[in-house]
Amino acid sequence: MSDQATTGRRDRRRYTPKPEIVSLLKVSGNPVNGLGEKDIRRPSPHFWHPPDLHPWGELQLVARTNSRKCPGSAEAFAAAYERRELLPVATQRNAAPAAELSAAATQFALAHEADDVGIAAMDPLYVFEGYRIDEPWVIxxxxxxDYERLKQVPSDETNGAGVCDVGDQYARGTRASYALANWIRSQGYNAHPYPGPSADALLLIPPAIASGLGELGKHGSIISRHFGSGVRLAAVTTDMPLTPTGPDRFGADDFCQTCQICTRECPPGAIVEQKQMVRGVERWYVDFDKCIPYFAEAASCGICIAVCPWTRPRVRPKLLATMARRLDQATSHPGASELSAPALES
Structure with missing residues (x-):
C-alpha cells in the first residue's frame, strides 16, 4: 500500500490547467459573483445552477463526468437526487407558539439525519437573481x-473515498430536508426543501451563518464549531412561525486572518490571504477562475475543507478553547490580545 493510501493524503501538487479546460472557462466567474462591487445586491446564478442560467455548462459537464469516474461516486450522488414527493399541506394548522414550533422542528430534524440546525429570518439577499421565495423563515x-474519508481528497479513479463522502452528505441533506418539509406540511404550513448538490433559489451559507451554524472561512466555506469545515448544508423555507437562533462567533474568522494552511495547500492557488469586497460586503472570497478548472479536472476537490485545522477532530477542541480565551481578552481589553493563529499539534 502506498504512503498516500496509508496517510489519506492525495496528490496536491501545484496545478496548471490544461488548454482544453481553460477554453471552457468562456467568461470570468469573478465579476458574475460580484467581486469588487461596492453595492449590495442579490447573488447571480453560478456554476452549479442549470447550465441555461450561466455560461459554464460545458465545464460543469466535465466536472460531473470526471467525478463520476471515481469508484462509488455515481451511486453516492444518485442518492442525493432521489427526492421524496412533497405531501399536501394539512388543512388544520398546529397553533402552538413560535418557540414551541421551533423546538419541535429542530428536534424532528435532528432525529432525521441532520447533525445541527439553525433558524433565520428570510432575507432577499439569500435568494438568487431570477428566483423567488415567499416564505419568511429558513431552517x-x-x-x-466523515473526516477519515474526507481527508483522502482529491479523489481519482483509484480512490473515491473523499468524493463519495461528499455525495453521501448531500444525500443525507436531501433526505433530511424533504423529511422536515413534509413534517412542517403535516402541521399545516407551507414548506419547501433546498438540498444540494445542484443549486436552486436559496443561497445556503449566509442563512447558515445568520442562524449560528458557523462562521465564513478563508476557503469560502462555513466553519462549524462542532464539525469544522467538514460540513454540508441543506435548508427548508417555511411560513411556520419560528424564532431565530442567532449567529455564533467563536473565533474561526479571526483565526483565518493569520492561518495560511488552506492558502498553501490549494493546488490552483485560488485562496487569497485578504478579504475582498464582494457585492458590497468585505469578506473571504475564493478565485472562481482558478478554483473551478481544477475542481472540474481533478474529479472534484475538497482539499481546503479537509486540511482546515478546525476540521481535525483532535485539534478543534484546542482551537475552541484558545480562541475563546483570546476573544474574551479582546472584549475585556481591546487591543491587548492579538488574535493570531495558535501553534497546532497533529
Missing part, C-alpha cells in the same frame, strides 16, 4: 462529513 441543516 438550515448541517450534515457532517
Amino acid at each position: 438550515v441543516l448541517a450534515l457532517a462529513h
Whole structure:
C-alpha cells in the first residue's frame, strides 16, 4: 500500500490547467459573483445552477463526468437526487407558539439525519437573481462529513473515498430536508426543501451563518464549531412561525486572518490571504477562475475543507478553547490580545 493510501493524503501538487479546460472557462466567474462591487445586491446564478442560467455548462459537464469516474461516486450522488414527493399541506394548522414550533422542528430534524440546525429570518439577499421565495423563515441543516474519508481528497479513479463522502452528505441533506418539509406540511404550513448538490433559489451559507451554524472561512466555506469545515448544508423555507437562533462567533474568522494552511495547500492557488469586497460586503472570497478548472479536472476537490485545522477532530477542541480565551481578552481589553493563529499539534 502506498504512503498516500496509508496517510489519506492525495496528490496536491501545484496545478496548471490544461488548454482544453481553460477554453471552457468562456467568461470570468469573478465579476458574475460580484467581486469588487461596492453595492449590495442579490447573488447571480453560478456554476452549479442549470447550465441555461450561466455560461459554464460545458465545464460543469466535465466536472460531473470526471467525478463520476471515481469508484462509488455515481451511486453516492444518485442518492442525493432521489427526492421524496412533497405531501399536501394539512388543512388544520398546529397553533402552538413560535418557540414551541421551533423546538419541535429542530428536534424532528435532528432525529432525521441532520447533525445541527439553525433558524433565520428570510432575507432577499439569500435568494438568487431570477428566483423567488415567499416564505419568511429558513431552517438550515448541517450534515457532517466523515473526516477519515474526507481527508483522502482529491479523489481519482483509484480512490473515491473523499468524493463519495461528499455525495453521501448531500444525500443525507436531501433526505433530511424533504423529511422536515413534509413534517412542517403535516402541521399545516407551507414548506419547501433546498438540498444540494445542484443549486436552486436559496443561497445556503449566509442563512447558515445568520442562524449560528458557523462562521465564513478563508476557503469560502462555513466553519462549524462542532464539525469544522467538514460540513454540508441543506435548508427548508417555511411560513411556520419560528424564532431565530442567532449567529455564533467563536473565533474561526479571526483565526483565518493569520492561518495560511488552506492558502498553501490549494493546488490552483485560488485562496487569497485578504478579504475582498464582494457585492458590497468585505469578506473571504475564493478565485472562481482558478478554483473551478481544477475542481472540474481533478474529479472534484475538497482539499481546503479537509486540511482546515478546525476540521481535525483532535485539534478543534484546542482551537475552541484558545480562541475563546483570546476573544474574551479582546472584549475585556481591546487591543491587548492579538488574535493570531495558535501553534497546532497533529
